[in-house]
Amino acid sequence: MNETRATIRAVLIAGGLLLAFALAGVGMVALTYEQTLERIAENRRLTMLRQLQTVIPPGIYDNRPDQDTLMVRDPTLLGSAGPLTVYRARLDGEPTAAILTVVAPDGYSGNISLLVGVFSDGRLSGVRVISHQETPGLGDAIERERSTWISGFDNRSLEDPPRDGWRVRRDGGEFDHITGATITSRAVIKAVRNALLYFEQHRDTLLDIEAGTSTETSPAKDDGEETEGAARSGD
């Protein structure tokens, strides 16, 4: 009997100790969480804003693009089954550019998330990679930090090069591929081209809705086939 009581006592002490340390640990983490919460949220916001700033030049907007958003969905052209965010840049209330978040689903290893900035006239203001899992040292040259390749899209449009030219040189197009990462290059070029096609089809929706009315719009056309002979809009 005494033995049982001793065992129970030992178990209780051990359990109490565990509980005490768990509480102390949770307390410390909770305190740190409280202290850092605001800063972390601010960091996230700034990181998003900084990412947006990399694809649009500073002079063309005076709004807060990260707060002027629209959700769109087009699995074929934007590469994601889920809704994606579009950010708008405005100067004096006039839309000057739209920034699309698109996904290149056919990278070498998994999805490549891109920010594609498009001026209101259909030219690219810039393209940047948000996230990817491409091979370090090869495919990661799509990051602007590592190579200037992604800047090759600046100011391009569906007219420049012509639609047929939106592929790597090896496939008869006008873009260089990244050495050792042809599949990655193809995926990004195709995703940017598709983003431009989407912009062309939904230009008014993407640019013209009033600020602050973030609404879920279902695109007018959902088939979004890559129609090579689609009517070209004159610039």
Next chain:
Amino acid sequence: MATDDARGIVRDGLWTNNPGLVQLLGLCPLLAVSASVVNALTLGLATMLVLLASNVTVSLIRHAVRPEVRIAVFVLIIASFVTTVELVMNAWFHELYLVLGIFIPLIVTNCAILGRAEAFASRNGPAAAALDGLMMGLGFCLVLVALGAMRELLGHGTLLRQAHFLVGDWGRALELRILPFEDGLLLALLPPGAFIGLGLLLALKNVIDGWLERRRTRIAGEHAPVAVGSRLRP
């Protein structure tokens, strides 16, 4: 804590019982984030901080914790410190936090930390435990940085690229271009390069150890001619 003890702890952590080169603990982060000096240094410092804090805490509570639950308590302590470090990094070193990502929470699983708590901190006073944590952490950090330097140098021809993630904007000036190429030996940046690099570091350590041993026996031999020649460790 006697001076001799302290010297032994320092030598243990940095060389004879180095967590990265001798105990071969914490290889997952060691191999994964050592592609550049800055990444390696950051994870090394974070690990060192956690190791120091956990060692001191474990040492302070070593008489209160019952043996049955000690491992669980140690893990709780380590996990709490790691989460704290993760939150602090997210708040104050956000860019680095984004780069290192999953490897910060994974510090919890670094066996070197639990190993030191169990093998050293739970049996020694706080001062010795603190020194042990600091030295083991420093030893681990140095191996990480050495491996990072090797891989970055061969892969990019630079040292300390992206240092601005760690120290702010002036860090951009810290990047040193040693070799005149941007795309060097790709193998060095890929995971196999980490294994090969670590293997080379291990070999180097063994060569140095062998050389020290030979020199010690030679000196001993000169002073005591009758001493039996000791066999060298391979």
